[in-house]
Structures are given as structure tokens and as C-alpha cells.
Amino acid sequence: MATIQIQENEQHPDVALVASARGGDVHAFETLVSKYDRQIFRIAQHITQNREDAQDVVQDAFLKAYEKLDQFQGNSKFYTWLVRIAVNESLMRLRKRRTGKMVSIDDDIETEEGSVPRDLADWSPNPEQNYSQAELAEILRKTIQGLPHGFRIVFVLRDVDGLSTEETAETLGLSVPAVKSRLLRARLQLRERLSRYFRKKKAGEK
């Protein structure tokens, strides 16, 4: 009995919020919106690369989640379920922008770039401190935008958002080995590209 009680006490706080929201408590749902809207916006922006679309995705993803709360099984975390909705909405928006051309998470991955490190120079210590916040944000944005979106989204979910490999795979409908291979290549490509900005300068180099 004691074990069961501990498990109940340790349930994810979202479980109770989802249950209340299902029962018609809109404030419980509002708490979920406030908790995750920034992350959903970030994911949507990374996929669509368009501010207005990303804002629309935030709105549509939460509304869709609210409509479908009854279908939420509770065998995955609410957040990963919500992310799955947001990824699909984002891909739909992207498809619209590309005038109906099919867009999937498998697009644009025919590249070997960055799978072997080429720039082997070490970086300055705390290289980000050589740039203003605005410059750094621009560098980080430009760099990650250059990745194929199938790599970019895996990196964002896994490394920025902190989802596990299994959750990322489930969210994107990919196999675990596919997530692993994309993550490695995403990390190496970003490293390679950031190296241009962060590598130690040789004497006399500007």
C-alpha cells in the first residue's frame, strides 16, 4: 500500500491539471498554457522560421489540445503530447508557405556535411563573451537556421528542451536510431558552424 501512495504522490503535476481541465476547469488549462507557451513558440519558430506562423501555431496547438483532451491517454506526458500537436501544426504551416509542397520531418537530410569534424581549432574560453547579447543571439539564430529542419528539430527537442531520445522519437514519429543519428550530425554541424565565430584567433588575426 505504501508503494502505491508514494507513486500517487509522485505523479507529474500536469496529471491533476489535465484532469481538472477535462472536467471543465479552464483555469487549470490556462496554467498549462502559461507553463508551456514559450517552449511551444520556440519549437514552432524553429520549424516554421516565421514569427507570425509560430504565434498562430501556439494558438492552434493549445486549442487543438483543449479540444482533444478527452483523447489524451495519459500514457505519455502531457507536454510531449502537446509538442506532437505543435510539430504537426508547424509542418502544416510550412507546407502552406511552400505552396502545398509536401513537407515532412524527413526532408532535406541528404547531406554529409559536418559528419566529420573539419575545423579542429580550439575555441576561446567563454567565446560567447566576445559578443553582445544581440550579436550572440543573431549568430545562434543564423547558425541553427542553416541546419536541415529534420536535424534542427531533433536538436531543439533533445538538447534545448531536454526531451529524452525516446520522447523525441515518439513526438516526431521517428525511430530511436534515426533520432540518434540526426542528433549527432546536428550537434557536429552546429559545432562546425559556430567554430567560425568562436575559434581562438591566431596572433595578428582580427
Added chain:
Amino acid sequence: MTCSEFLALLDELIDDDVSAQTRAQLNEHLQGCEHCEVTLSTTRKTIEIYRSHEVYELPNSVRDRLHAAIMARCKNGC
């Protein structure tokens, strides 16, 4: 261990998902390979920088507007 073998296990090393024995082999390779040492440290730094800097801020004004729109529709049963 060769550099390619090291690279194939880079993510597992970064994510702390290796056995003690494999870790010892990876560390042994690192001792004698400056290139892999740099690859490891700069890849770690890449992840750390992206994790600690928000690339896409959602301004509070936009956030408030989105909340209001979402909640208005939820209250009306969507």
C-alpha cells in the same frame, strides 16, 4: 580506439550513456588525441550555449494576446 570509433560514441559520452569500461577507453583515446579532445569540448560548449540562450523570445505583450485569444475560445467551448 580510432578517431572514427571515438566519434561514433561522442553523443553517448556527452549524454553520459556509456559503461565504465567504454568510458575508460574513450578517456584513453582523449589523452593522446588533441583533435578529439577539441571536438568533445567544443560540442559540449555548443549544446551549453544553445541551452542557456533563448534564440526566440516570446514578448510578454504577444504572450498576453495569445493567452486571451486561447482562453476566450476555450470558454466558448472552442
